[in-house]
Amino acid sequence: MAICSFNILFLALQLDIVRKKVVEISGRDECDVRVAACPYRICPLGAHIDHQGGIVMAMTINYGVLLGFVPSNDSEVLLQSGQFEGVIRFRVDDLQKPIDNPENINWESYARGAVYALQNSGYDLRKGVIGYISGVKGLDSSGLSSSAAVGIAYLLALENVNDLVISSVDNIQLDKSIENKYLGLENGILDPSAILLSRYGCLTFMDCKTASPSYVYFSELSKSQQLQGQLPFKILLALSGLQHNLPKKCGYNTRVFECKEAARALLHASGCEEASNILRNGT
Numbered sequence: 001m002a003i004c005s006f007n008i009l010f011l012a013l014q015l016d017i018v019r020k021k022v023v024e025i026s027g028r029d030e031c032d033v034r035v036a037a038c039p040y041r042i043c044p045l046g047a048h049i050d051h052q053g054g055i056v057m058a059m060t061i062n063y064g065v066l067l068g069f070v071p072s073n074d075s076e077v078l079l080q081s082g083q084f085e086g087v088i089r090f091r092v093d094d095l096q097k098p099i100d101n102p103e104n105i106n107w108e109s110y111a112r113g114a115v116y117a118l119q120n121s122g123y124d125l126r127k128g129v130i131g132y133i134s135g136v137k138g139l140d141s142s143g144l145s146s147s148a149a150v151g152i153a154y155l156l157a158l159e160n161v162n163d164l165v166i167s168s169v170d171n172i173q174l175d176k177s178i179e180n181k182y183l184g185l186e187n188g189i190l191d192p193s194a195i196l197l198s199r200y201g202c203l204t205f206m207d208c209k210t211a212s213p214s215y216v217y218f219s220e221l222s223k224s225q226q227l228q229g230q231l232p233f234k235i236l237l238a239l240s241g242l243q244h245n246l247p248k249k250c251g252y253n254t255r256v257f258e259c260k261e262a263a264r265a266l267l268h269a270s271g272c273e274e275a276s277n278i279l280r281n282g283t
Contacts, residue, residue, distance in 0.1 A: 050188030053280030069131030082134030
């Protein structure tokens with residue numbers, strides 16, 4: 001199971017590592033290993049616009065997160081990571097509660113958050129997963145939405161082993177539940193929408209007020225050229241070297257609050273006090 005095309009060399013090397021790790025952890029055959037692939041994304045327009053109901057633009061890139069997994073024999077979840085130390089162990093029939101202290105957020109939180117989101121949406125989870133998750137070294141917490149990629153990967157794995165058929169649109173809301181309700185980050189739908197709805201060779205436009213996507217294709221090149229990786233532009237990712245774990249930082253939520261306060265003042269001035277306090281409602 002996969003969402004997009006990855007860099008071929010990266011994918012081949014990482015898939016081999018991920019599958020072998022799952023075999024090592026689980027004792028299962030390599031042919032039994034399933035893989036969820038979730039890309040990172042860039043957004044030419046998006047910061048602090050999605051949670052205000054705005055129109056954002058996004059593209060996925062050909063690097064991302066791979067989660068190799070097999071169904072566990074019971075409700076246990078057992079996970080290891082290529083980027084973080086330790087082993088996660090918990091059960092999908094344990095009731096997950098939102099994190100009340102951001103300092104307690106770690107890489108385990110996203111797996112528990114996926115269980116929380118599914119539990120609170122009424123889905124029946126009976127089976128856990130045994131798995132190994134790996135991203136690209138140095139790109140976690142780098143602004144490419146690695147957290148959303150991780151959250152969606154866990155959702156897809158849990159849905160797969162529990163025979164749940166859930167649409168991309170519903171998975172966007174489930175990932176939003178991980179971030180908003182479980183982790184306490186008040187972001188919008190840009191990141192999961194980009195990961196789940198983007199199409200190869202085009203720019204995704206997402207109206208965050210109506211949650212409806214549209215696409216702009218790069219028509220300057222033929223479809224066959226685009227499939228060969230030839231696009232009429234190049235993307236430069238300039239990494240500052242600073243990494244930010246947004247749920248642990250108060251700055252992002254502070255800016256969301258400031259946007260809502262600005263919306264409240266503008267709506268009041270325009271006589272629309274009854275509308276929800278998001279900036280898009282003032283236009």
